[in-house]
Amino acid sequence: MRPQRLxxxxxxxxxxxxxxxxxxxxAAKLLSSMILxxxxxxxxxxxxxxxxxxxxYAFRKLNAATDSKKDLQIVAEEAKMSGTVILLLDEIHRLDKTKQDFLLPHLESGRIILIGATTENPYININPAIRSRTQIFEVKPLTLTDIETALERALTDPERGLGKLPIKLDDDAKRFMADATNGDLRSALNGLELAAQSTPPAEDGTIHITQAIAEECFQRKAIAGDKNGDAHYDVISAFQKSIRGSDTDAALHYLAQLVAAGDLPIICRRLMVIAYEDVGLANPPAASRTVQAVQAAQQLGLPEGRIPLANAVIELCLSPKSNSAMVAMDAALTDVNAGHNGAVPDHLKDAHYAGAKKLGHGNDYKYPHNFPNDWVKQDYLPAGLKGSEYYQPKMNGRFETQLAEQYHRLRKANQ
Known part of the structure; x- marks a missing residue:
């Protein structure tokens, strides 16, 4: 099912x-090397x-870890003969210096268009010499709709898919396959193929793939016996709402359902959202400890990862709550998205270039550190937004109570 066109x-x-x-x-026929x-x-x-x-163009695939410099030389020779070769180099973060030094001149000449593939952060794990000669693009996890679309294509394509087989895939089984793979299309297609090949036909010849068969192929159960595809999201929703509502036992119950289903990525993402959205400035150390618990769980994997996750859930449940930071950010975004941007005041504009003074940029800026208490009365918002108040503090924790007092004190002094 590998795509043949964009x-x-x-x-x-x-x-x-x-x-x-x-x-x-x-479209412009101006390809350049890239890292995905x-x-x-x-x-x-x-x-x-x-x-x-x-x-x-000719298309060749190599692996930076397992293929040799000689394999690269073969591709380079082909490029000399045919003009241009697109080389997919998997695990490019494992490219050693010898292979890199051989490859660089061919990238610069344009004979080889390199498409590097990696699961690692290229800004950290790929040599700068390669990075500087490539465009870097992030490939994001696929949505459930994306994966369901690909499964439908595989079922109906008679040449490259399973279209020649009389397969009936139940909707809840399809939803489960899309959901169980956490955005990994390759795993979803592998699971579909295994289900199709291992399911004996019924009397009418139909290969009927149910959710139970899908669960067997993926060796994973649906959450709460999900039969309609919605229970998964209901559990995630109940998990966050139970923590927000400070019900520790309910939150642990829904955490257990997610752990039993093996949904570690979803648990980790949701916990970090909760820590900053629902607890936020009422208890910032809880957010930091949640991030640490998530990192520990990711290192440990399941089932051991359930232990730091439980620590985080209990602390978040019993912590004071505040969503003031999220509300403040959304209020500011509302203004920006409505076009209420306004011009940056002249005294705040960049003055680190010749001619800035003539434009009046930065001339009247008061450097706060030159004044008592490192503060001085000065306008910062655009003129049209002067007086805007996005942050509405809450008094649910000692930390935000102190922030609120300082916030109101500074606003009053700047009036």
Missing amino acids: SDVVGQQHLVGPGKIIARMV YGPPGTGKTSIASAIAGSTK
């Missing part, structure tokens, strides 16, 4: 959709394959 790619529309950067590069990074099974190889199919 229009076949599932998801990643921020890169390959109409008018987006990779689509524009292909993101989780496994999200479309890095698919994008490379689709680019090659859309441009008709």
Whole structure:
């Protein structure tokens, strides 16, 4: 089911959709080397394959960890003969210096268009010499809708998919396959193929794939016996709302359901959202400890990861709550999105260049550290937004109570 054209790619529309950067590069026939990074099974190889199919260039795949310099030399020779070769180099973060030094001149000449694929952060794990010669694009986890779309394509495609088989895939089984793989399309397609090949046909010849069969193929149970695809999201919703409502026992119950389902990525993401959205400034150390608990759980994996997760859930439940930071940010965004930006006051504009003084930029800026208590009365908001008050403090914890007192004191002094 590997895409042959950009229009076949599932998801990643921020890169390959109409008018987006990779689509524009292909349309203009101005390809440059790039690095695609993101989780496994999200479309890095698919994008490379689709680019090659859309441009008709030769397409070769190598692995930076297991293939040798000699394999790179073969690709380079082919590029000399044919003009241009698109090389997908998987695990590019493991490219050693010898292979890198061989590859660099060919990238600069344009004979090889490199598409590096990695699950690692390229800004940390890829040599700067490679980074400086490539565009870096993030490939994001696929949504449930993306994966369901790909499963439907696989079921109906008679040439590259399972379209020649009389398969009936129940809606709840399809939803489970999409959900159980946490955005990994490769795993979803592998699971569908296993289910199709291992399920004996019924008397009428139909291969009927139920949710029970899907659970068996993925070796994972749906949350709370989910039969309609909604229970999964109901449990996640109940988990957050129980913590927000300070019900420790209910929160632990829903955590147990998520742990039993093996949904560690969802638990971790949701806990960090809760820590900053619902507890926030009422208890900032709880947010820091939640991040530490999440990191520990990710290192440990399940089932051991349930222990730091339980610590975080109990603390978040019993902590004072405040959503004031989120509300303040959303209020500021409302103004910005409504076009109420206003011009930056002249005294705050960048003055670190020749001619800034003539423009009046930075001339009247008062440097707070030159004044008593490192503060001086001065306007910071654009003129049209002067007096705007986005932050509405709450008094649910000692820390935010102190912030509120300082906030109101500073506002009064600046009037």
